[in-house]
Amino acid sequence: MESLTFRHLTGRVCSTQGWDHLLSSVRGAYQQEARDATRNDPNRAFLIYIYNINMAALENCRKETGSVHMWFSDIAAKIRGAEPQIINDSKTPSGRVHVGALRGVIIHDAVFRVLKSRGVPARFLFGVDDYDPLDEIPAGDAEREHFEKYLGAPLCNVPPPPGSAASDMAEHYIREFFDVFAELGVQAEPYRMRDLYRSGKFDEVIDAILRRADVVRRVYLEVSGSKRSETWYPFQAICEKCGRLGTTEVTAYDGKEVEYVCRPDLVQWARGCGHRGKVSPFDGRGKLPWKLEWVAKWRTFPVTIEGAGKDHNTRGGARDVSSACLREIFGLSPPVNIPYEFFLVGGAKMSSSRGIGAMAREMADFLPPEVLRFLILRTQPNRPLNVTLDEEFIVKLFNDFDRAHHRAFHDPKAIEDEKLVYRLSEVKSENDYYAENFHIVIMLVQMPHMDLVAEVEKRKGAPLSPAERRHLDRRVQAARYWLDRYAAEEEKMRLLSTLPARAASLTPAQRGFLRVLADALPKAEWSDTALQKAIFDAARLTPIDQPPAFQSIYRTLLDRESGPKAGSFLAFLDREFVIARFKEVPFDQIEFWRDTGVSPEAFEGWLSKEKSKIQTIRAASHQTQDGGVIEFTVTLDDGKTYMKRVSAEKADPRVILQQCNIDIPIEYA
RNA sequence: GAGCCCGUAGCUCAGUCGGUAGAGCAGCGGCCUUUUAAGCCGUGUGUCGAGGGUUCGAUUCCCUCCGGGCUCACCA
Numbered sequence: 207m208e209s210l211t212f213r214h215l216t217g218r219v220c221s222t223q224g225w226d227h228l229l230s231s232v233r234g235a236y237q238q239e240a241r242d243a244t245r246n247d248p249n250r251a252f253l254i255y256i257y258n259i260n261m262a263a264l265e266n267c268r269k270e271t272g273s274v275h276m277w278f279s280d281i282a283a284k285i286r287g288a289e290p291q292i293i294n295d296s297k298t299p300s301g302r303v304h305v306g307a308l309r310g311v312i313i314h315d316a317v318f319r320v321l322k323s324r325g326v327p328a329r330f331l332f333g334v335d336d337y338d339p340l341d342e343i344p345a346g347d348a349e350r351e352h353f354e355k356y357l358g359a360p361l362c363n364v365p366p367p368p369g370s371a372a373s374d375m376a377e378h379y380i381r382e383f384f385d386v387f388a389e390l391g392v393q394a395e396p397y398r399m400r401d402l403y404r405s406g407k408f409d410e411v412i413d414a415i416l417r418r419a420d421v422v423r424r425v426y427l428e429v430s431g432s433k434r435s436e437t438w439y440p441f442q443a444i445c446e447k448c449g450r451l452g453t454t455e456v457t458a459y460d461g462k463e464v465e466y467v468c469r470p471d472l473v474q475w476a477r478g479c480g481h482r483g484k485v486s487p488f489d490g491r492g493k494l495p496w497k498l499e500w501v502a503k504w505r506t507f508p509v510t511i512e513g514a515g516k517d518h519n520t521r522g523g524a525r526d527v528s529s530a531c532l533r534e535i536f537g538l539s540p541p542v543n544i545p546y547e548f549f550l551v552g553g554a555k556m557s558s559s560r561g562i563g564a565m566a567r568e569m570a571d572f573l574p575p576e577v578l579r580f581l582i583l584r585t586q587p588n589r590p591l592n593v594t595l596d597e598e599f600i601v602k603l604f605n606d607f608d609r610a611h612h613r614a615f616h617d618p619k620a621i622e623d624e625k626l627v628y629r630l631s632e633v634k635s636e637n638d639y640y641a642e643n644f645h646i647v648i649m650l651v652q653m654p655h656m657d658l659v660a661e662v663e664k665r666k667g668a669p670l671s672p673a674e675r676r677h678l679d680r681r682v683q684a685a686r687y688w689l690d691r692y693a694a695e696e697e698k699m700r701l702l703s704t705l706p707a708r709a710a711s712l713t714p715a716q717r718g719f720l721r722v723l724a725d726a727l728p729k730a731e732w733s734d735t736a737l738q739k740a741i742f743d744a745a746r747l748t749p750i751d752q753p754p755a756f757q758s759i760y761r762t763l764l765d766r767e768s769g770p771k772a773g774s775f776l777a778f779l780d781r782e783f784v785i786a787r788f789k790e791v792p793f794d795q796i797e798f799w800r801d802t803g804v805s806p807e808a809f810e811g812w813l814s815k816e817k818s819k820i821q822t823i824r825a826a827s828h829q830t831q832d833g834g835v836i837e838f839t840v841t842l843d844d845g846k847t848y849m850k851r852v853s854a855e856k857a858d859p860r861v862i863l864q865q866c867n868i869d870i871p872i873e874y875a
Numbered sequence: 876g877a878g879c880c881c882g883u884a885g886c887u888c889a890g891u892c893g894g895u896a897g898a899g900c901a902g903c904g905g906c907c908u909u910u911u912a913a914g915c916c917g918u919g920u921g922u923c924g925a926g927g928g929u930u931c932g933a934u935u936c937c938c939u940c941c942g943g944g945c946u947c948a949c950c951a
Contacts, residue, residue: 298951338951431877431948452950473950496951520947521878547880548945588880589888590944602887602900609899646912653912665912735909742909756911771912846908 276623277586282320293318294509296333299379301344305569309549312582315392316630332394336362336376337403337493339452341475358450358476362400386570391633404490411502412487416459418535425530430522443492446483453478500528505536513544546587572687574680580607580631595692604644639674640666649770651685652699655778699764705790706765714801716758717793719748724788738773747849799835803851813866819843824873825859
């Protein structure tokens, strides 16, 4: 074990680029060495010990240099050399596009960007499957009768819903999706299937596929187990009589024309007209079924990278069938696959049948583009992505994004792929900027009397740059959108018209605090700073710790644990209303005394500590059934007054002062 | 019926080409006393779902099982 080739290798190579591969081969050789040596050597325990130390060193070296790979780097690593890459994705515009479709778009875009950044020539194509038949009435559109008569016709031949300025149905729906592309910084090159078919670009492939229809039938049977009759052909002609292609069945091909029947009962969702005809399959007179259309795209462009959702990626599913057809008919290998899981939006009560809430358009209106990209990119494609629209999830999402942002710019330990997640989330590359915490933005937005920008600048400690202002405005939009559409009632800071039921859970000390505060409010100056001070004063005079004190205010007014800065909030409200609300909370003096009392020893300890600062001490004693309490009101030299409540049974004011060696006279109340 | 993914700290999840694990939040301890527009510092011993196999060594690879989620079996 002459070892350690790896020792000087790691020392020397760690700092250089591309050492990963080298290190892994060293590692492999080393492991082999370890295996052989431990087998042959009697001092196994010692050897193993040495090996473990060395392996750990190797590991550390690897971690420090940062070889943790995000999924997109792994995919980019599969692409060897600098061969030009063609990335493809597509969508059928048969209705408003669901958020789920964004996952594939962002995934492909990320791979596209990574490849380009590594100097690989790449294109990102995005196809509009507008030659697909209309097989379902779009959700959300009341114009059922408008679409019903076109069921089975190619989407690009269906007129747009009434009122739309688009040329056809496909354009109407895809436009909304492409708008989102632009906002998310996705620079894909769009193409439309109608153009490919009509221009004859697919003619050669269509001919090849129809000539090998027997192969297609066999693949369907072997791969997906679905039987096709001897006369079945993978093509759908557009019926010359009724214009549908979802209902036609091709039964023969002679190399020039196909024979077809437009069958009334071929599919459930549309009714063919019964026409029989013979027509050329070229120049847009029909289309390939979707699985073969995939083959046609892969072969024609040719596509080298194309991911697909999990619904296609099951064994024997669409992807398998298409891959097998590509191999058998054209002898080509299918593109690099990126199987990805679903992207769902749950939680909030939304009606997907009405097409509300879970649309790509809505999500892009809500989340800032970089946050939406981040949400998708940070999750491995094989993990389902289920977004909840509650406060906790959304605030955490923004915070995670802000953390990634911060690490990318300021954390020297951040490794390359961590920074890359952030960089790929950006719509376009930007310098560092101040991003306000989203939870705070939500709060601020609900305080209409506040100057939001001024407050944020105060928090930042400097004026906002134009870019920062833009990001802030976008977050304000997100906060308002969330409050309007998704926030649950209890997540909103709505001033409650009556005392909430949960006020019953307030502790005696909290109730006492509200009483002390309420008693101070009639004389208080009604401004945010004065009120904030009054709250702290009341907390000391109760006495109560600050967190429960503030919680009691939020609980009684908003039924929340936390809220806006209390002084500003109260200043916004009516004085009499606030006093009345605080006094509405039931209060029991005996319990209050018990809850806020301290032992004489604790009081002594406190007094001794503050001894040098004491200005005045007042004492008042109160009798109760089980003894009584002495309330010491101590004012320190900073002007702050503290209340300490001690059991009267066990305490004599004079004795306590003597013990603490304090000679300030006590004023008795 | 066929197949895929997941099961790791109270919660949400990272990680692992095999060298027995780590972030955020929560929690706990301390500090502060103009932190409530979520202050500051410290703090992570968890049968890495269960059992078996390969190995010097498994959370990581293989097999079986349990639990959870999903997909395809018509079309896209």
